[in-house]
Amino acid sequence: MSIRENLETLFTQALDAACKDESLQLSTIPPCALERPRDEANGDWASTVALRCSKEAHKNPRDIAQIILDHLPANSYIESTCIAGPGFINIKLSPSCLHDVIQTVRTQQFSYGKHAIRTSEPRINLEFVSANPTGPLHVGHGRWAVLGDAIARVMTHAGYQVYREFYINDQGVQMDVFGNSVVLRYLELLGEAIEIPEAFYGGAYVIDIAKGIIASDGDTWLHADPQTRLVAFRERAYHEMLAANKETLENFHTNFDCWFSERSLYIPDEQGKNSIDYALEAMRSKGYIYEKDGATWFRSTAFDDTKDRVLIKENAEYTYFMSDMAYHHNKLERGFGHLIDLWGADHHGYIKRCEAMLAAWGCPGALEVVLGQLVNLFRDGETVRMSKRTGEMITFQELIDEVGVDATRYTMLSRSSDQPIDFDIEVVKKQDASNPVYYVQYAHARICAVLRKAAGQDVFISRERSAAAGADGADTQPQTTQTAETTLEHASAQNLAANLIGNACDLSSLTCESELALMRKMADFPELISIIARDRAPFKLTHYAQDLAALFHQFYTECRIIDAPEPTRTARLALCDSVRIVLALTLSLMGVSAPEKM
Known part of the structure; x- marks a missing residue:
């Protein structure tokens, strides 16, 4: 259990004991209501339980607080308590309680803060990026990629069963437009005069695809049947673009359990029915389908949508919403009980109708939409809209090529x-x-250098130079290209720590405030994981990582490590090692590497 959970147990036991000896008259034991004090000087935790049960107990909250403290069981977690204000109970943790955090982190390693699989929770389908395969990924797609990937990583660490999915929009008019754009560029490159239609993909990547066809097939397509040529060029362009986007995402440390093709929704099974048919039948059986003006409609106003939605047009053409309905029905049929979709903020108006279709199937609340805002790109404060290479919008691949994956x-x-x-x-x-x-x-990297120095394996930079680097930056480039997956190993640093410190050591000498602050921050990690997973808020990982790094840099400035006397030296090395583990784990949940040398 976490420190918070242990404190909650102690307070529950105290309240129970007080009720049993009739010091308090309560019908039920209330939650202990722990929170962080605004002022750290007031302690590590505070409880408002005395104020919450004052009315029922018919006592002054300060008197109730004293009764609770009088009934607290003996424990090793609390160093001191005090009653403040109208009845707050402030709690200061004992150093030995915080020392346990170091032992826990070093024992659990990269399982620290990890929850058991939540078998009682529904399987989650997390769909993100889902870009049309008609062009390269743009910078906005990159934000959806890292956001979805980080949410999946944290939720998995928190025990949720998460399935990552990319929906390939490879059906419909836009695919034919894409294929025709390649045809026109092919003809143009072979000397024919072409007229550019309004519906046309004009990017340089289209010309590159056309050049590739010429390189492999020459002019053999010049006099081919136009429809045959369109289909051939469309399929070639589609697969090339999809492969390129897959490669970009893989290089960005973003992987999927499934690349789901929209086309598959239209493939009939042995009964001659496809996913569109099954979704429509399922909705019709609920009584929410009707015919009007030759079209087929979904009665979404029954679920507070602003208007009913067309599924099949008068000309028998499916709307995009019909495909989307079939896709979400397919997710349910595959056994997913909760669907999380990451969309751009411009799709906000589409949420209500999608929520309505899930509610119509008897699954209200099964759909959760996370909206993401745009990325504004600058260079030295000036807006960047164009790629230097093509003169067009900068692609996501170009951005990561210049900036790097981690940053x-x-x-x-x-x-x-x-x-x-x-x-x-x-x-x-x-x-x-x-x-x-x-x-x-x-x-x-600094912690890894400390461990190497302690083991006599590295000439450690001087404290003066190191401190300057902490303030102004190191004067060398990072010497690592590790991926998030490989950073979880850290064989060298981990082995050094095991040899230097062992599995356990005397930590009683760790009483300095900078040492205790590090332990408190690491103690917050398990609960933070739960909060981030619940709120789909991986941005909090960056705040936590920066806070932990700042506390370590402060500790490093204030406390001697290598030349400290025993047992302080070994205890501080253990503290360093636990911070190393939590930093690397936090970075890995963001898909960012944790280099051992910089």
């Missing part, structure tokens, strides 16, 4: 999804303490 992911996670991101390329590229990702990674 891009960290920056795009640094704010809540409902807030826009101002992404200044030159600022994010900086290799100094002004760059939050570099500042956090440097803290991890």
Whole structure:
């Protein structure tokens, strides 16, 4: 159990004991209502339970608070308590309680804060990015990618069963427009005069695809049947673009359990029915389908939508919403009980009708939509709209090629999804303490250097130079290209720590405030994971990482480590090692590497 859970248990036992000896008259034991004091000088935790049960107990809250304290069981968690104001109970944790955090982190390693699988919770389908395969990913797609990936990582750590899905919009008019755009560029490159239609993909990538066809097939398609040529070019362009986008996301440390093709919704099964048919039948059986003016409608106003929605037009053409209905019905049929979709903020008006269709199937609340705001791209304060290479909108691949995966992911996670991101390329590229990702990674690398120095394996930079680097940035480039997956191993640092410290050591000498502050911050991690998973708020990881890194840099400045006398030396090495683990774990949940050298 976490420290908070243990404190809650102690207070519950105290209230129960007070009720049993009739010191308090309560019908039920209320929650102990723990919260963080606004002023750290008031302690580590505060409880408002005395104020909450004052009315029922018919006593002054301060008197109730004293009764609770008088009935607290003997324990090793609380060093002192005091009653403040109208009846707040302030709690200061004992150093030994905080020392347990170090032992727990070092024992659990990268399972720290991890919850058991929530078998009672529904399986979650998390759909994100889902870009049309008609062009390269743009910077906004990159934000959805890191947001969805980080949500999945944290929720998995918190015990949820999360399935990551990319919905490929590969059906419909836009695919034919894409194919025709390649055809026109092909003809143009072979010398034919072409007229550019209004519906046309004009990016340089279309020309590149057409050039690739010429390189492999020459002019053999010049006099081919137009429809045959359109289909061939469309399919080639589709698969090339999809492969390119998959590669970009893989390079960005973003992977999916399923790439779901919209086309598959239209493929009939052995009974001759497809997913569209089954979704429509399921909705019709609920009584929410009707015919009007030759079209088929969904009665979404029955679920507070502003108007009913067309599913099949008069000309028998399916609307986009019909495909979306079939897709979400398919998710339910695959056994997912909760559906999380990440959309751009411009899709806000689409939420109500989608919620209505889930409610019509008898699954109200099964759909959750997380909206993400835009990314505003700058370079030294000036707006960036165009790629230097093509003169068009900068692609996401171009951004990560210039800035790097770690800095891009960290920056795009640094704010809540409902807030826009101002992404200044030159600022994010900086290799100094002004760059939050570099500042956090440097803290991890500094700890690894401490462990190497303690083991006699490294010539450690002087404290003066190191302190300057902490303030102004190191003067070397990061010497790592580790992915988030490989950072979880940290074989060298972990083995060094095991050899230097062992599985347990005497931590009683860790009583300095900078040491205790680090332990308190690490103790917050398990609860933070639960909060982030619940709120779908991975931006809080960046705040936590920066706070923990800052506390470590302060500790490093104030406390000797390598040349401290025993047992303080070993205890401080254990503290360093636990911070290393939590920093690396926090970074990995963001998909950011934790380099051992910088």
